[in-house]
Amino acid sequence: xxxxxFATCLGDxxxxxxxxxxxxxxxxxxxDVVFPPxxxxxxxxxxxxxxxxxxxPLVRNYADTFGDPSIDAVVVPSGSCAGSxxxxxxxxxxxxxxxxLRGKVDTVKAKTYELSEFLVDVLGVTDVxxxxxxxxxxxxTCHSLRxxxxxxxxxxxxxxxxxxxxxxxxEADSCCGFGGTFAIKNAETSTxxxxxxxxxxxxxxxxxxxxxxxxxLMHIGGGMSRLKTGGRTVHLAExxxxxxxxxxxx
Numbered sequence: 001x002x003x004x005x006f007a008t009c010l011g012d013x014x015x016x017x018x019x020x021x022x023x024x025x026x027x028x029x030x031x032d033v034v035f036p037p038x039x040x041x042x043x044x045x046x047x048x049x050x051x052x053x054x055x056x057p058l059v060r061n062y063a064d065t066f067g068d069p070s071i072d073a074v075v076v077p078s079g080s081c082a083g084s085x086x087x088x089x090x091x092x093x094x095x096x097x098x099x100x101l102r103g104k105v106d107t108v109k110a111k112t113y114e115l116s117e118f119l120v121d122v123l124g125v126t127d128v129x130x131x132x133x134x135x136x137x138x139x140x141t142c143h144s145l146r147x148x149x150x151x152x153x154x155x156x157x158x159x160x161x162x163x164x165x166x167x168x169x170x171e172a173d174s175c176c177g178f179g180g181t182f183a184i185k186n187a188e189t190s191t192x193x194x195x196x197x198x199x200x201x202x203x204x205x206x207x208x209x210x211x212x213x214x215x216x217l218m219h220i221g222g223g224m225s226r227l228k229t230g231g232r233t234v235h236l237a238e239x240x241x242x243x244x245x246x247x248x249x250x
Contacts, residue, residue: 002032004071006062006112008081008214009041015214018235022077022115025128025241038065044084047092048180056096059089063104066112073122074112077237079144079212080180082114087147114144115237116153116212127160132239135165137206139197139220141213142175154212154236161239169209170200178219194223201231208234 003026011019026033042062043055062085066074076082086109093105119125138158144150158166177183177193197220201209209224211217214235221233 001072002034002070004034004036004066004068004074006039006042006066006074006076006081006085007035008076008078010214010218011077014218015235018077018214018237021235021237021241022075025237026075028241029123029125029128034071036065036068036071042081042084042089043092044081044088045180047084047088052092053096055088055092059092059105060097060101062089063093063101063108066108067104072111073118074108075115075118076112077115077212077235078214079114079141079148079150080215082112083143083147085109085112114148114150114212116144116157117148117150119240120153120156126156128157128240130160130240130242131162131164132242133163134207135167135205136208136210136234136239137167137169137201137204138172138236139169139176139201139209139211139216140172141211141216142179144212145173150212154210157236157240158210161242164239167204167206170203171196172200174200176216176219178216180215183219190219194219198223198227198229202229206231208232210234210236210239212236 005023007019023033040061041058043058046055089105089109093102113122138155175193176197177190183190209220217233217235224231
């Protein structure tokens with residue numbers, strides 16, 4: 001299968017390890033991984049902050065970049081960005097685009113997948129041959145849980161990782177408090193939500209907290225660092241790409 005990798009803004013600028021791990025994992029599973037150089041932002045932050053018309057060029061670029069018929073699927077190591085492509089792009093194209101763009105958006109969104117749903121639903125794989133000898137807890141991010149409804153697919157993958165000590169996170173489905181610009185506009189509320197999440201993570205005794213969104217991991221990891229909890233964050237892709245030694249973020 002010819003699979004295109006969509007890096008996302010955060011992946012490209014701050015968390016390249018998660019993007020590289022996704023590429024390594026897909027290649028190890030036998031797929032032809034391509035990285036279209038024309039890719040940019042998906043436009044999620046424009047839509048979320050009320051600037052839908054300004055997202056139109058980004059929606060058009062995504063449709064043009066990944067609309068190549070030779071690409072069988074687009075894999076995104078981010079539930080929020082995959083959710084934007086699958087739900088917000090149609091809204092923006094419908095309101096501000098033309099018929100041609102709406103057609104392209106419909107075609108491309110149908111083959112865009114968050115990493116765990118691509119592995120489980122499309123490839124039918126729950127054991128990717130990974131090994132990660134650490135105590136880990138999993139945080140299900142809001143967009144992956146509520147918008148994409150990936151359910152327990154990430155947990156299915158994690159349960160098949162060799163030597164992992166996977167522990168359940170109390171109140172796992174509670175938001176970490178990031179929410180993009182929410183964390184800036186509502187800093188006190190965001191911090192309170194993060195405090196609850198950090199307390200629950202600490203209760204597990206996990207060395208690492210993992211998730212499918214770098215944005216949430218950035219928020220959680222920042223809190224861990226400030227409180228000097230000793231815990232760290234790692235993207236789901238980095239665990240799944242680990243074989244003999246873990247791929248760990250800084």
